[in-house]
Amino acid sequence: PPVVIGGTLGGGRVTVDGSNSQVVSSLLLACPLAAGDSEITVTNALETPYVRLTLDWMERYGVRVDHDGSYTHYTVKGGQSYRAGDHTIAADWSSAAFPLVAGAITPSRLTIEGLDFFDAQGDRAIVSHLRLFGVDLVADTERGTITVQGGKPLSGGHTIDLGPTPDMLPALAVLATQAAGTTRFTNLSQVRQKETDRVAEMQRKLTSLGCSVQIDGDDLVVAGKR
Numbered sequence: 655p656p657v658v659i660g661g662t663l664g665g666g667r668v669t670v671d672g673s674n675s676q677v678v679s680s681l682l683l684a685c686p687l688a689a690g691d692s693e694i695t696v697t698n699a700l701e702t703p704y705v706r707l708t709l710d711w712m713e714r715y716g717v718r719v720d721h722d723g724s725y726t727h728y729t730v731k732g733g734q735s736y737r738a739g740d741h742t743i744a745a746d747w748s749s750a751a752f753p754l755v756a757g758a759i760t761p762s763r764l765t766i767e768g769l770d771f772f773d774a775q776g777d778r779a780i781v782s783h784l785r786l787f788g789v790d791l792v793a794d795t796e797r798g799t800i801t802v803q804g805g806k807p808l809s810g811g812h813t814i815d816l817g818p819t820p821d822m823l824p825a826l827a828v829l830a831t832q833a834a835g836t837t838r839f840t841n842l843s844q845v846r847q848k849e850t851d852r853v854a855e856m857q858r859k860l861t862s863l864g865c866s867v868q869i870d871g872d873d874l875v876v877a878g879k880r
């Protein structure tokens with residue numbers, strides 16, 4: 655900073671690093687409004703569920719993006735416009751992970767409402783991850799609710815690839831500290847490029863609380879204990 659942006663978006667061709675999906679999503683959202691057509695080529699395409707979510711919502715609002723499903727190449731016709739509409743926004747699975755974990759590691763009974771088990775949010779995988787750790791939960795896919803009964807013994811000892819859904823790392827790292835066994839979270843290179851280096855921050859903060867957490871390259875290794 656300072657950064658000055660002028661003119662109007664003309665369109666064109668661009669190649670971007672896709673390790674952070676926000677860069678790809680911002681281009682996809684903007685390019686339909688450009689004067690000309692655009693081609694977006696993505697290298698190192700990670701966090702693809704978030705891009706899928708972007709594409710789904712763009713389509714709901716009447717904007718088209720041509721792609722082959724590989725998340726590496728997009729063709730966007732310029733001169734399009736978004737159509738307003740009435741939509742129900744489901745709860746954010748990334749945010750829901752935190753109270754779900756809090757409920758699981760304390761003697762609590764917690765129900766979260768307003769969830770959509772069928773949309774493109776990749777972080778809905780939190781449900782399968784909680785079950786993997788042995789969390790007592792009931793998911794009602796029709797009503798969009800999850801109920802967690804906490805305070806029960808949890809089992810770690812897993813290897814979990816969070817490359818597609820890195821926003822779950824902070825919550826799951828806390829869960830792993832309270833589960834018997836050593837859990838390894840892998841494929842976290844892009845997690846280190848967020849608002850903070852989330853891998854280093856989770857290691858530092860949890861260690862300060864007496865937990866055993868180590869960084870191994872782009873992995874986070876958590877030795878659980880009560």
